[in-house]
Amino acid sequence: MLLSKAIELRQEAGPRDGKNQMTSIDALKESLVNAGRILAHEDQGDYIFGHVTARLPGDDARFLMKPHNIGLEEITPDNLITVNLEGEKVAGDRPVHLEVFIHSEILRVRPDIGAVVHTHAPCAVAFSSLDRPLQGIGNEGALFHAGIPVFSETADLIIDQSRGKAVARAIGDKDVLIMRNHGIVTAGRTIEEATVLALFLERACKAQLMVEASGGAVHTCSHEDAVAKTARISTQSGKVFDYLTRRVTTGTA
Numbered sequence: 001m002l003l004s005k006a007i008e009l010r011q012e013a014g015p016r017d018g019k020n021q022m023t024s025i026d027a028l029k030e031s032l033v034n035a036g037r038i039l040a041h042e043d044q045g046d047y048i049f050g051h052v053t054a055r056l057p058g059d060d061a062r063f064l065m066k067p068h069n070i071g072l073e074e075i076t077p078d079n080l081i082t083v084n085l086e087g088e089k090v091a092g093d094r095p096v097h098l099e100v101f102i103h104s105e106i107l108r109v110r111p112d113i114g115a116v117v118h119t120h121a122p123c124a125v126a127f128s129s130l131d132r133p134l135q136g137i138g139n140e141g142a143l144f145h146a147g148i149p150v151f152s153e154t155a156d157l158i159i160d161q162s163r164g165k166a167v168a169r170a171i172g173d174k175d176v177l178i179m180r181n182h183g184i185v186t187a188g189r190t191i192e193e194a195t196v197l198a199l200f201l202e203r204a205c206k207a208q209l210m211v212e213a214s215g216g217a218v219h220t221c222s223h224e225d226a227v228a229k230t231a232r233i234s235t236q237s238g239k240v241f242d243y244l245t246r247r248v249t250t251g252t253a
């Protein structure tokens with residue numbers, strides 16, 4: 001479903017060998033800038049909290065990351081920092097987020113993953129407190145109707161490697177994770193995919209919160225319809241990201 005499109009998107013993102021590496025790094029930085037602006041615009045900013053990362057082209061052991069002390073929408077190509085899989089900053093001027101280990105540990109054990117998003121998405125956080133399965137209420141809910149993992153070991157921030165490893169175990173081979181009373185994690189082959197997954201997950205949680213406040217769903221999407229709809233929607237991540245980029249950069253969309 002998402003995987004095939006993700007691989008396609010990663011291939012579109014640029015070569016991972018030495019040739020044209022500067023171009024692909026510049027493109028990756030631009031995608032991270034746009035991801036931050038999109039997430040903030042879609043109400044997933046939490047003041048200076050929340051972060052996005054993407055593995056460096058041609059270097060599986062280091063990744064670019066939004067620095068601490070700025071908002072998601074304030075990311076620029078020049079203020080991104082470079083971090084290794086130990087969670088240590090190796091380049092850049094600004095400080096690293098305490099929760100860097102969410103990213104470093106997922107990227108360490110998931111070679112198929114090129115980007116990770118962690119936000120304190122408000123509807124997902126509220127929904128996480130209900131301890132209820134996510135239902136196929138709307139289109140986005142259908143994407144997650146088969147169930148998604150929940151991290152409940154702690155509601156505290158993920159401030160060390162051991163907690164980061166626990167988060168990586170919790171997401172396993174899935175693409176999304178709800179961190180109970182805390183936030184969400186999404187993992188994509190590209191930052192575009194991880195970003196759109198975060199938006200879809202938040203919208204699914206928002207729809208269910210509205211339904212729960214009205215007494216709960218009477219009808220939900222059938223398994224067969226959910227599978228069919230997932231196949232259709234999950235191929236659109238790149239186009240959704242492009243649209244949202246146009247909306248935040250030019251205001252023409």
Ligand SMILES: [Zn+2]
Nearest residue numbers: 099120157183
């Ligand atoms: Zn957090």
